[in-house]
Amino acid sequence: MSTAPSTETGESQEPVTAPRPRPAVTLRPLVLRLHFYAGLLVAPFLLVAALTGLLYAASFQAEKIVYADELTVPVGDRKLPVSEQVAAARKAHPEGTISAVRVSPEDNATTRVLLSGVPGVDDTHTLAVFVDPYTAEVRGALEQYGSTGALPLRTWIDEFHRDLRLGENGRLYSELAASWLWVIAGGGLALWFGRRRTQRKLRGTSGRRRTLGLHGTAGAWAAAGLFFLSATGLTWSTYAGANVETLRTSLGQATPAISATLGDHAAHGGGGASSGKAAEGDLDKILAAARAEGLGDPVEIVPPADASSGYVVQQIQRSWPTKQDAVAVDPATHEVTDTVRFADYPVLAKLSRWGIDAHTGVLFGLVNQLALMALALSLILLILSGYRMWWQRGRTSAFGRPIPRGAWQQVPPLILVPAMAAVAVLGYFVPLLGIPLAAFIVVDIVLGEIAYRRGRRTYAQ
Numbered sequence: 001m002s003t004a005p006s007t008e009t010g011e012s013q014e015p016v017t018a019p020r021p022r023p024a025v026t027l028r029p030l031v032l033r034l035h036f037y038a039g040l041l042v043a044p045f046l047l048v049a050a051l052t053g054l055l056y057a058a059s060f061q062a063e064k065i066v067y068a069d070e071l072t073v074p075v076g077d078r079k080l081p082v083s084e085q086v087a088a089a090r091k092a093h094p095e096g097t098i099s100a101v102r103v104s105p106e107d108n109a110t111t112r113v114l115l116s117g118v119p120g121v122d123d124t125h126t127l128a129v130f131v132d133p134y135t136a137e138v139r140g141a142l143e144q145y146g147s148t149g150a151l152p153l154r155t156w157i158d159e160f161h162r163d164l165r166l167g168e169n170g171r172l173y174s175e176l177a178a179s180w181l182w183v184i185a186g187g188g189l190a191l192w193f194g195r196r197r198t199q200r201k202l203r204g205t206s207g208r209r210r211t212l213g214l215h216g217t218a219g220a221w222a223a224a225g226l227f228f229l230s231a232t233g234l235t236w237s238t239y240a241g242a243n244v245e246t247l248r249t250s251l252g253q254a255t256p257a258i259s260a261t262l263g264d265h266a267a268h269g270g271g272g273a274s275s276g277k278a279a280e281g282d283l284d285k286i287l288a289a290a291r292a293e294g295l296g297d298p299v300e301i302v303p304p305a306d307a308s309s310g311y312v313v314q315q316i317q318r319s320w321p322t323k324q325d326a327v328a329v330d331p332a333t334h335e336v337t338d339t340v341r342f343a344d345y346p347v348l349a350k351l352s353r354w355g356i357d358a359h360t361g362v363l364f365g366l367v368n369q370l371a372l373m374a375l376a377l378s379l380i381l382l383i384l385s386g387y388r389m390w391w392q393r394g395r396t397s398a399f400g401r402p403i404p405r406g407a408w409q410q411v412p413p414l415i416l417v418p419a420m421a422a423v424a425v426l427g428y429f430v431p432l433l434g435i436p437l438a439a440f441i442v443v444d445i446v447l448g449e450i451a452y453r454r455g456r457r458t459y460a461q
Helices: 023-066 082-092 152-163 168-194 207-234 239-250 263-268 280-292 347-360 365-392 413-429 431-460
Strands: 097-102 111-116 126-131 138-144 299-302 311-315 326-329 336-340
Touching (some): 023 152, 023 168, 023 365, 082 111, 082 138, 082 280, 152 168, 207 239, 207 365, 239 347, 239 431, 280 311, 280 326, 280 336, 413 431
Antiparallel strands (some): 097 299, 111 126, 126 138, 299 311, 311 326, 326 336
């Protein structure tokens, strides 16, 4: 019979210590658990955002078809003065007050006269009266929303995408989705590249492994776009957006604003025109003054807010190349009193403008919209395949077997403490990330402690 070799050799034995696992190895279970539960709980919000975002990206082209009669006209010989076009619009629609005039930007495009305070029109919307610039014929009137001039179809989809048409409280859904999208995408990307190359293959696989391969491959390709959508979506969200704006202002990177206050110019006699009449007869001279400063189409003329203010003429082209120059014009002398050039915007103001415009699909036109639709479809595929993996992961009656708890306890303190500090700072600036994450950690710890105590009692019995 064989016996174990004796250890009593008279020589001291040094204890054998296992090598410390690499940080990536200790972090993987934690990232996996966070990716799993964040994806599981936030995915419904992301799915709604992806579906409505897909519709919104397609709505730009649909709008051109649905409202073709209002938006386009046959090209004539000569465009009439803007003042005549506005007079025709006011004759057809004397209600409300003029809030802006969007001059026909192309040969076959109508002029939009925007009216605010119109009965039956939402306070946040305007009534856009469409005028043929060659004949002054009124082609129709539709509600308009936002700086991109969204008409009813796109407005409805935009509001559903932004807040589920529930108002300010509804915006929390989209901010929650944007706050967690980059976390889920980043975690999935880390898990995907952490797998061995042979485990990433789709060919020759089936079942959950094939779903996992499809999910990971699609996520890896779409990750950059998802990071972009998350970052740009947060820039104009309720809470994170306000923090971003505060940070930009403190760094001197806020978007410059045109000053329409006349000051000494108000003493020229005319002063500012009333907002009700909007000095319609002066619009052509106001526009000519702006043209002399280099403001090409498309432009919007905003009437004075009060008697001490002048007109503001601003470019409204969000597509590339961006045209966002603006001038203020004294209505009495037609002199330019202030100028803001997009070229002089701070770097972060430019990046914010381009980021938002790319997020909304206007920066690069149709190409931009097709890219957004592809990203939305990718996100929908990722969500559905993620839920499918959850289904396939179940064992007999244990549907959706969860990831083991306590992964964070395996992370070395030198990594865990700085990581938690970074999460705390980030959670302060992005509260709809920080608050749910803190709640998740607390619940996870409490449930783990309950399970541990139950296990001890069972063992003791």
